Amino acid sequence: MSKRIGILTSGGDCPGLNAVIRGTVKSCAQLGYDCVGFLKGYEGLYDPVQYVQLTPKSTVGILNQGGTILGSTNKGRFAAVKGVEDRVEIAQHLVDGVKETVNQLDIDGLICVGGDGSLAIAQQFHEHGIPVVGVPKTIDNDLSATAFTFGFDSAIECATDALDRLHTTAASHERIMVLEVMGRHAGWIALHSGIAGGGDVILIPEIGWSYEHVCHKILHRESQGKKFTLVVVAEGAHLPDGGIVGEENAGRQIKLGGIGKAVTTEIERRLHREARLCVLGHLQRGGMPTTFDRVLATQFGAHAVRLVVEGRFGEMICSRPPEMTSVPISEAVHRVRQVDPNGPAVQAARALGISFGDRPADEVSHGVFDIKLEHLPENGPDNLLETAELAVEAALAN
Numbered sequence: 001m002s003k004r005i006g007i008l009t010s011g012g013d014c015p016g017l018n019a020v021i022r023g024t025v026k027s028c029a030q031l032g033y034d035c036v037g038f039l040k041g042y043e044g045l046y047d048p049v050q051y052v053q054l055t056p057k058s059t060v061g062i063l064n065q066g067g068t069i070l071g072s073t074n075k076g077r078f079a080a081v082k083g084v085e086d087r088v089e090i091a092q093h094l095v096d097g098v099k100e101t102v103n104q105l106d107i108d109g110l111i112c113v114g115g116d117g118s119l120a121i122a123q124q125f126h127e128h129g130i131p132v133v134g135v136p137k138t139i140d141n142d143l144s145a146t147a148f149t150f151g152f153d154s155a156i157e158c159a160t161d162a163l164d165r166l167h168t169t170a171a172s173h174e175r176i177m178v179l180e181v182m183g184r185h186a187g188w189i190a191l192h193s194g195i196a197g198g199g200d201v202i203l204i205p206e207i208g209w210s211y212e213h214v215c216h217k218i219l220h221r222e223s224q225g226k227k228f229t230l231v232v233v234a235e236g237a238h239l240p241d242g243g244i245v246g247e248e249n250a251g252r253q254i255k256l257g258g259i260g261k262a263v264t265t266e267i268e269r270r271l272h273r274e275a276r277l278c279v280l281g282h283l284q285r286g287g288m289p290t291t292f293d294r295v296l297a298t299q300f301g302a303h304a305v306r307l308v309v310e311g312r313f314g315e316m317i318c319s320r321p322p323e324m325t326s327v328p329i330s331e332a333v334h335r336v337r338q339v340d341p342n343g344p345a346v347q348a349a350r351a352l353g354i355s356f357g358d359r360p361a362d363e364v365s366h367g368v369f370d371i372k373l374e375h376l377p378e379n380g381p382d383n384l385l386e387t388a389e390l391a392v393e394a395a396l397a398n
């Protein structure tokens with residue numbers, strides 16, 4: 001009897017899902033396994049069972065396609081419902097139904113491709129004896145067990161392209177441009193695109209900030225003859241009063257979004273300057289995967305098949321360069337990996353003079369790398385704080 005592997009893609013989509021599917025299917029074929037793809041995430045596993053046969057022939061040409069040919073569901077019957085300690089509890093009849101499907105179709109291993117919430121569902125399947133392995137995906141890059149998730153590189157490519165475009169129009173009109181990016185409660189997308197796209201201010205959930213420091217940076221730039229400023233704000237950044245902006249969703253995670261508007265309005269109010277907002281939204285999740293994401297996703301697909309063949313159920317594949325390894329899914333879920341405020345990327349950004357809104361403009365690089373610069377006067381090279389403060393006063397007087 002032939003061996004068979006099932007695969008599904010669950011949760012929000014991201015570039016690279018099709019590359020995982022293709023990697024899985026081609027590896028299956030090489031190792032003598034059949035492959036079936038369940039449709040619409042976990043929904044296709046039960047009532048009605050919906051799946052397609054996947055072959056190297058039927059998956060030709062999908063490597064560079066965005067989205068997922070299997071479809072995905074974010075808030076279906078298996079969706080995360082807050083239970084004890086935020087644990088996702090799946091109704092017993094659904095678990096039983098999935099078990100029956102897996103048995104009837106002779107599935108030797110079910111590859112579940114998903115983010116934190118989707119992998120928590122896979123973990124429960126595992127606890128009920130269903131042979132699952134996990135593949136992490138999210139544009140947010142916030143899963144603790146893996147150095148990178150595919151989708152992230154494509155998302156920052158998109159956000160960087162947006163910043164490149166905003167740069168030229170901001171410069172032409174001498175405007176402040178605010179770009180709101182996704183990322184949930186981690187600032188990876190804002191940080192990396194902000195560095196790659198020449199952002200001047202980057203606001204992320206991991207670093208508290210104030211409007212005073214943001215405005216100071218803008219005016220400081222003006223005092224240096226730079227009449228425009230690019231502000232990148234992560235959707236999950238906290239407002240100075242600690243609040244986060246989004247729609248509360250009974251029993252589910254908050255739907256983040258809207259902080260860009262608050263930041264833009266307040267900058268305009270404080271500085272009497274023209275500021276414009278661009279909310280990138282789901283553009284970050286669409287389109288072709290980058291080369292990096294194609295390679296990572298393909299490796300995840302092939303190594304997920306390896307986990308099934310090795311009988312390593314309940315584990316999730318993860319990238320820890322130079323290794324492609326795995327960890328128990330239970331260790332991988334519910335642990336958000338946030339930006340280290342003292343990590344190398346933040347340090348480098350500060351060293352370049354990028355503001356995180358947490359310090360006066362002429363102090364953003366102070367103390368970075370712990371180097372003592374004795375040749376600089378206390379307040380920086382040109383007494384810039386004073387210059388910027390005078391500029392604030394002048395702006396408010398206008």
Ligand code: F6P
Nearest residue numbers: 012074138139140182183184256
């Ligand atoms: O987790 C990926 C992500 O795109 C987040 O960055 C964002 O907050 C969320 O999903 C948006 O979800 P939805 O597509 O359900 O609005």
